[in-house]
Amino acid sequence: MLTGSDLLTKVKELGDVSKSDLVRACGYVSNKKSGGERLNFTAFYEAVLEAKGVNLGATGVAGIGKGGRKLSYIATVQGNGNLLIGKAYTALLDLQVGDEFEIKLGRKQIKLFPAGSED
CATH class of the missing domain: 2.10.260 (Pemi-like Protein 1; Chain: D)
Known part of the structure; x- marks a missing residue:
C-alpha cells in the first residue's frame, strides 16, 4: 500500500481513472475468504488525507460509536x-x-x- 508522497504522486499520475482502479493501483486491496478481492476505500481515503496533512488518528476517533x-x-x-x-x-x-x-x-x-x- 502506498502512503505519503508516493501515494499522492501515484494518484496524480493515474489521472482520470475510476475510483476502484485508483484504490486497486495504490494497493488498498485485501482478499475475502471466498477468494474475491475487497477494495479498502476507507483506508485509501484516510491515507490520502494523512498524506495531505490531515491526521485522523490510527482508526479515526477511538472510543466513539455511531x-x-x-x-x-x-x-x-x-x-x-x-x-x-x-x-x-x-x-x-x-x-x-x-x-x-x-x-x-x-x-x-x-x-x-x-x-x-x-x-
Whole structure:
C-alpha cells in the first residue's frame, strides 16, 4: 500500500481513472475468504488525507460509536438471552462478516479468541 508522497504522486499520475482502479493501483486491496478481492476505500481515503496533512488518528476517533456517542465498553444480556457486542466494537477491531471466534468460559467471564488461534 502506498502512503505519503508516493501515494499522492501515484494518484496524480493515474489521472482520470475510476475510483476502484485508483484504490486497486495504490494497493488498498485485501482478499475475502471466498477468494474475491475487497477494495479498502476507507483506508485509501484516510491515507490520502494523512498524506495531505490531515491526521485522523490510527482508526479515526477511538472510543466513539455511531452518532458520536462514547462507547461504554459494557454489554447487557438481552431479554432473549443474547449478548450483543455491537458494530462500533467490531469496527474498532476491523472484524469482517463471517469471522469466527472460539468461546472460552471462565468464572463469570467470557473470552473470545479468533478461531484457530493459539490462546
